[in-house]
Amino acid sequence: MKAITDTTEAGGADREASLTPKRWLKELADGERRRLMLATLAGLVVGLCTIVQMLLLAFIIDRLLTGAPEAPVGVFFVALVAVLVLRALAQWWQETTAQAASLAIRSRARAVLLDHLAALGPVKLASRHSAGLGSQLVEQVEALDGYFARFLPQLRLATALPLVILAIVLGLDWLAAVFLLLAAPLIPLFMALVGMGAQRLNQAQFAAVTRLSGHFLDRVRGITTLQLFGRTASAAEDVFGAADDYRARSMRTLRIAFLSSAVLEFFASVAIAVIAIYVGFGLLGYIEYGPAPSLSLFSGLTILLLAPEFFQPLRSLSQHYHDRAAALGAAEALVGILNETPPASVETQPEGDDSVDTPVRLTEVCVEHVGRGQVLGPLSLEVSRGEVIALAGPSGAGKSTLLQLIAGFVAPDQGRVEVMGEVRPAWMDQRPLVIKGTIADNLRLADTHASDDAMQKALSRAGLAELLARLPKGLETPVGERGAGLSGGQAQRLALARIFLSDAPLVLLDEPTASLDEGSEAEVAASLACLAEEGRTLLIATHHPALMAIADRVISIEAGQVVEEASA
Template identity: 40%
Template sequence: MDKSVEKTLTHWLKQQKSACGHYLNLAILFGILTGISLMCQAWLIATILQGIIIDQLPKAAFSEHFWLLLLLTFLRGALAFARERSSFKAGTQLRLQIRAAVMDKLAALGPAFIKGKPAGSWASIVLEQVEDLHDFYARYLPQMVLAGFIPLIILMAVFPINWAAGVILLATAPLIPLFMILVGMGAADANRKNFGALARLSGHFMDRLKGLSTLKLFNQGAKEAKAIAAASEDFRERTMSVLRMAFLSSAVLEFFAAVSIAVLAVYFGFSYLGHLDFGHYGSSISLFTGLFILILAPEFYQPLRDMGTHYHAKAQAIGAAEELMALLNTDLDTHLKHGAVEHSDAAALAAPISIEADNLTVFSVDGTQLLGPISFTLTPGQHIAVVGPSGAGKTSLLSALLGFLPYQGQLKINGVELSQLPLPLWRKQLAWLGQEPQLFCGTVRENVALGALAQGQALTDDAIKALLVKAQVWDFVDSQPLGLNHPIQEQTLGLSVGQAQRIALARALAQQAQFYVLDEPTASLDSLSEQAVQATLTDAMQHTGCLMVTHRLDSLTTMHKVLVLDKGLLVQQGSFAQLAATDGVFKQMLHELTVEPNVAEVVGGMTQTLPANAPKGAC
């Protein structure tokens, strides 16, 4: 990984530590107190052994020392527990905040941005990569501070009693972080590549799993199984590469710590044998001095070794942070930044909805122009259909209207620019129904009540039943053993497309919206289900406006106006009869459409345009 990139990611990770709250500081404090208690234990052990072995004092003279030593043993255990607990809470607080920030960011960026990656990749970011930040804050950051404090405290205790031992400790201490850096130089890059492989594997597997029936029908199951096996093998190799880094790092650190302690032991051994006579301050080296320093020596290197052990947590966090930082630092387009709630805005949206677009140009999240410039108006109560070939920009228009895509030009709702309206307030006025209904894992009751919850209301069971009756799906729900508690599984498993669409329709009706936004609401339905949905929409939208995208031209005779898009431009607009009688894209689409004979008769028999304020049928 480029050093500048690694430095940027490390800086970003450290900026997030405020999310850990006071737990991070508590973990450091408990770690320092643990080190001090261990020094006290070393002093007590050395004092007892010096007195009993060299000074030949009775054991009773050290009874208080024994009790203090026992007390410190329990105290060290309590401090170690408190440190681990505080570290865990610090990591937990951080994960909760980062995960909430990621979810809020995805909600703000909207579905148009999310569709840029497979669902499995987002799952990897939200779950795996956030989870892998834990040890960086719970272990590495506290240990980095302790690796500086505890050796310094030990040196302050060692130098006054033996300067040679202090010099040995001071000279050998840099070996551990030096070799830790050398071994760990490639760890961050290996982790970054590992997370990339995991995201690809997750996305690849999720997409193939959702399209399993298609793969089976085209006899591509074996081929895709090999592709998944190859992606899995790539991920395995990268994971093993990361583990090799971690084990090599630990082995190197243990080796140099052992060598350093051995040098210190050799110094004291030769000093006791009389071959070395330096390092003391006038008097010979006592048993107390040797024991005290040798007991402290492993603890002098232990924080450095622990930092090396946890260094892979830093590398892991850097690898995980790359996509997280990119996501959280993604700027919302100025046209996606909506205003705050004002009384004038609320009053404007309380009136029947009108829409005015003037030189409206819609862009993708990466700045590619998708639609426009186009201009049109929709008066209160008016029903407008948007038609055109695939890729003409129909869905882009709806996405801009819903606040999911940035735009330039004017898009006014009741005279107020959409970018100045608070999105939650605007969306409360809308009922949305698409061609692929999204029902959530739960019960029928919970899914239908979701529409009312958006309005801050609660629905009774009788009200939910009435909505399901309107959507012509109550018979199905009532026939289930659990009724309204009938479980809806993930991906609407166990429901037909028509049943799922009608439950979604009941949810939309629960909003009691002033305006309906429909995206091919009957595209995937059989004729009976289509008629049921059309009839319900006809009744629900008698006094509301509607903007609908559709490919079914045979249902446009009830629309007040039809907008025809082609290659991102508005090429025609008018009533069904006017467009059917005029050469252009719409008439060409009619000719290409295989219609029933009675539809052709309707086209030929229409002689007047519907008035804009006339109540019409379903979109």
């Protein structure tokens, strides 16, 4: 038997260990540290090849203009071509390795998010729009790509390569090295200032697209109602207004990106121009301060060729800094999901207890909802194996919460819940899930390997045999999202057929006959009685006498507490 206990202490620990966007991104990067390091090494090879390329160019030009006619420049041309080939290969290696690391990280991030959403369960996710969640799992996870594929490798290269170039320039002319050293901090400074604003804009942009996704899906789902009441034009205007707001936010983010790039290019260009003026006047003999008189054509050309390469890693980092801002903006919303505490996890109890005879036991459980206070409890309940229990009571009495508690969708704020088995029980909600696909696709949610015969038998037991016989495509008949193409009762019975197809020993049903007429209700009640005869344990929240008639016990609940218990 597995137990769910009071989780107040565990919830406090979870809050203390709440993820932050930076910490989550770091944890994701640590999982692909090897590939990211290889991408960085490949980028370092690219940078070193570029430095060697500039040195060879300066040497070749110097030999051609000032060297003896027999100077062996051909050898240096061959070396230059070899360096260019090596640089191209290293650049390809860097791109492919970084993209592979980013793809693996995004796949793992989606898996973590999907697992956490599954752990949160339907009750915790009731406040989130499905379209918003879909947008986050697709677009916001994709927004992490640039951070891992480009920003992280470039972050290390922006430190290493400028230091190598600075050391070379320092050996040739210390005054030119001073110019580079003075200009270098300006780029990271403005990059950080602009990046902070870009991160806030990206957060707002992702929030806007999440709202837009939900807004659009709501209008699409309600298109029939909008047409009936003649509100399609105003709904279209609403969607257009939301889309235009997203457009304005996107353009604002792009404006910041272009502005920051212009500022960074300006400072880099000014610094390169200052060095060019210094080298030019030094070679002409107009500057006699410091090392200027000793400048040669080779040293001057080398400094001029390396100056743009000194700023290139920093400029690339500034371009990818917007990838960082986008990733932090996306991670802010994704971490918000991960920081939601799921219902209490279950722990296996030692063998030899009485779980065979008492598969469900609740001891003084209480459940509270934010804004509503205590909605269930204190309540104690024991359910015997193979027993059918009907939970009766007015709407809002706590029947659904009790079923959700046993299913593990919510955790008790006080008390203890013990449920048999290692798998979750079969569950049927008041609004059953029907996905877009075929009837067979919907049934296979309960058993992915179910045969056609088993599915037909389940449909027959749910009272859908006549409908199935009328359908030309049978099990392959398509149905729309939320049961479009089926009546409310047919969708209810399709969900009920999944229960029959499942082999779960514990079955929880919340108003399973809510949309059925009396005849269909009687058929479903007879089918549920057959489930009980198979030895399954049933807990049914219902108002209908036909279901209460098949119960071994009827438990009346009011204000979250048991007020009456009667045996059939």
